[in-house]
Structure formats: C-alpha cells, structure tokens
Amino acid sequence: MIGIDRYARLSDRLGYRFADVELLKQALTHRSAAKEHNERLxxxxxxxxxxxxxxxxxxxxxxVPEGKLTRMRSTLVKGETLAELGREADVGELLKLGPGELKSGGHRRSSIIADAMEAILGAIYLEAGMDTTAEVILRLWQSRIERLDPNEHPKDAKTRLQEFLQSRKLPLPVYEVVDISGKDHDQTFVVHCHIESMAKPMQGTGTSRRKAEQQAARNALEKLDND
Amino acid sequence: MIGIDRYARLSDRLGYRFADVELLKQALTHRSAAKEHNERLxxxxxxxxxxxxxxxxxxxxxxVPEGKLTRMRSTLVKGETLAELGREADVGELLKLGPGELKSGGHRRSSIIADAMEAILGAIYLEAGMDTTAEVILRLWQSRIERLDPNEHPKDAKTRLQEFLQSRKLPLPVYEVVDISGKDHDQTFVVHCHIESMAKPMQGTGTSRRKAEQQAARNALEKLDND
Structure with a gap:
C-alpha cells in the first residue's frame, strides 16, 4: 500500500481535506521547530x-444579553476547549515540535495543541475562504454550542480554578491575605493565590476578602489558559 | 423639501445606506434609552x-510576527479609535441616550460612541453580510492601516497613559510603591497608580519598580478604555 494518509483522521474530523499539504504542515509547526511556524496562522x-x-x-x-454571549463565547474558544478538539483530531500526534518542546508534557502540550487548532482554522480560511471555514467550525463546535444553557449560573472563578486543578490531579490552590489597607468601611484586600505549578503567587485585589480571592483565581485561570 | 435625511453624513462616511432604518436606530440606541438597545449588535x-x-x-x-500583528490590531480596534471614527461620522449627534447619560460628557460619551460604532458594523453585517461589512470597515480604517509602521517601537504603557491624560487635559498619574516583599534578589514590588478621575488606584506587580509601574499603567489604560 502506498500513499497512506497520515492526516486522514484530522481531515475526517475537520470534514476538510487540504489541497495544499504544505500549508497544513505549517499550521502544525510550533515555533520551536522551524522558521516557517504557525503563529501568524x-x-x-x-x-x-x-x-x-x-x-x-x-x-x-x-x-440573551451581550454579557452572557461574551461569557459563552469565552467558554467555547478558550484554550482548554481548543485542546480537546485538537486531541480528538490527532493534532497532538501530528505536531512538529523543536527538541525542547518534544519532552514537554501536560499543560504545556495542551496549549501547543490549542494554538495549532487555531492555526489549522486560519489555514483553511486562507485556502478555502470564510464560508468553508465557518462550516468547519460550526461542525466541530456543534455539540458544544447545543449543550450551552444561557440560564446556567456561571461558575465563579474559585470553583473553576479548583475544578481545573482537580481534573489534572494537581494540588488545590492556597489563598492568603497579604495586605489589608484603608479605613474600616472602605478596606482594600490583597490576596495571593498559591498554585504549586506556578513560580509566583497570582494576586487579586478587592473590597472584600472574597472579591480579592475571586480576582486572584480569575488571574490564575487566565494565566493557566494562556501558558 | 421633504425627506431630509438626518443620517446623510453617517451614510456618506460609511459608504453604506441602511435599507432598514429601524436597525440603524437600534444600533444608535444606548441601553439607558430603550429596551431595544445596541449591546447585542x-x-x-x-x-x-x-x-x-x-x-x-x-x-x-x-x-510581521504574530505579536506585532496583535498589537497593531489592538491599536486599530481600541475604543479611542472607534470613538474618533464615530465622531467623524456624526454618531455623537445621532445617539439615543437615556436621561442619565444625556448629560454625561467627555470620556464616558466617547465610550458610548465607540460602542455605537461597533453596533453599526454589526447591523451592517446583519443586513448586508460579510463582504459588504468588510468593504465598509476597510474603507473607514484605510488611512489608519496605511499609517501603521510595524517597525515603530511600541510606546510603553506609562507613556501612553500620560499622553492619554494630557490629551484630555487631566492631571498626570502619581505612582506609589505600596509594598516590597521577598528577598534581596527576588523581590516583588506592588505599585499603585493614582489617577484623579478614578475612585481607586490601579495596581501593578512586578519584579522591579519599573515593571510594577508599567503593569499598573497598563491596567489603568485598559480600565479607561473599557469604561
């Protein structure tokens, strides 16, 4: 047998076959591997x-009001969701990584897969235009969009951070009040959120301990999602 | 003379005339004025x-690498740029505002104009689709895109914040180190940036005073741009 297509599963998942395989390869190339990498895509x-x-x-x-639409969109396009979709499409196995990244596991690898998924969508857009890319995206995201419930109360940041760490079997965060300033009824709390995998604590500020903790958790989630 | 078109200048600037004037009116309606407002658009x-x-x-x-593209895009789509374009198209005079907002001036008004500009683009998209909206956007933004110089050194946040406040004839920010923690070679600085128009100081954290000040300035700019 010749011509076994190593991209078969990916094409299948995307419902799209690249005419220009070089473009697809570029979308799968991390910046650590080659000069022609996937960041612009x-x-x-x-x-x-x-x-x-x-x-x-x-x-x-x-x-549904704008605020909720914005939140739902964040959920759908965040790194975690992209990495899940990328894994389902074998993107992890197809990545071209530099020597330093080859050994990187876990969270770091997820974020590389998520970026490659976006690059693949960018490459489809270049090759086939907006309508085709929209079809691909809507097919890939369909079940996730259908599952959305605008009436569901959004989970607060501390809960989401806890779930994020638990799902990766990591120790839970530790919150610490590091500063309280201002007068009795106008206090500002500064809280550190310590997470084992992070070199430095994430900080939050707020008019109550609870608010400061939520902000610190939000900052931590954002950092984890972008890393 | 009948049928004087109060939207003439806007249509002219956009290079687009709405078929559905009700849709345009909705795009110009702030949430303070009516239930059918422009936030979803x-x-x-x-x-x-x-x-x-x-x-x-x-x-x-x-x-140009991705990081620079991202920065250039932020410059082009930030509230300030949108408000400028909105003013040039008379959006300020066409806004429908609630009683509370009618008196609001200056910065607050700019941000309402910026939001309305985005809503107008959303309305064009709904009425005329992607290609037409892209044409409108590229025409409106053309000179700003042409002026971009990817080799220009991006101004740091403290400089931008200073320029932002000066252009509005507001007093300059005052930076204050409120906390230094950690050992000699691994210190963390916490800085407050006091701005007269803001009820609370904006905070920044960093491994040097300079970095903490830059972060505080960035936070202040972000807040000013979203308000």
Missing part, C-alpha cells in the same frame, strides 16, 4: 473562530 | 471588526 484563525462563534451565538440565542 | 460588530482587521493586517504585513 494562529493569529488569523483566532480571529475567524471568534467571529464565527459570535455569529452562531447571536443567532441561536436571540434574547 | 455591538457584540456582533466587535467580532466582525476584529476579524476583518486581523485579515487585513495578515495580508498587508506578510512577514
């Missing part, structure tokens, strides 16, 4: 994805 | 704008 893919998902949510939820 | 417009600008930058600067 990722920039493009991120924008197309954000747009297509925004439009889908706008249509599907005609009476 | 703004959500849509923001996504379309981000996408069109990303694509334009990707094409125009074929060898």
């Amino acid at each position: 990722e920039f493009l893919g991120d924008a197309v994805l954000g747009m297509v998902v925004a439009q889908a949510l706008y249509k599907r939820f005609p009476s | 703004e959500f849509l417009g923001d996504a379309v704008l981000g996408m069109v600008v990303a694509q334009a930058l990707y094409k125009r600067f074929p060898s």
